[in-house]
Amino acid sequence: MDDGFSSRTVVTPLHRPDVSHRSVIDGNPLPVDPGYKRWLTRKEAADYMGVHPRTLANWAATGHGPRYSKPSGKSCMYRLADLDAYLQARIVHTDDQPEAA
DSSP: OOOSOOTTOOOOOSOOOOGGGOOEETTEEOOOOTTOOSEEEHHHHHHHHTSOHHHHHHHHHTTOSSOOBOTTSSSOEEEHHHHHHHHHHTOOOOSSSOOOO
16 A cells, blocks of 8 residues: 655655844854754753753743743743753863863
């Protein structure tokens, strides 16, 4: 039975980022990939950061954590660039691994 799918079926992402507003970190624009997702749900952001979604919720409730937006007034959305900036700002350098010059 032919289900309409084959190894040659091309699936395009539903989300197509607006390349005119590219995110920038340290003065360098992030690469724009056709599958690049600019905004993440709280669960996606938590998975990306390696924490539980409730941790992000607690941080937001106490005014800590990465920047986020509340487009619907309820759900929180996180920009990938803000998550990266938050993590980058909290890198700990030890004597064994000094900061690169």
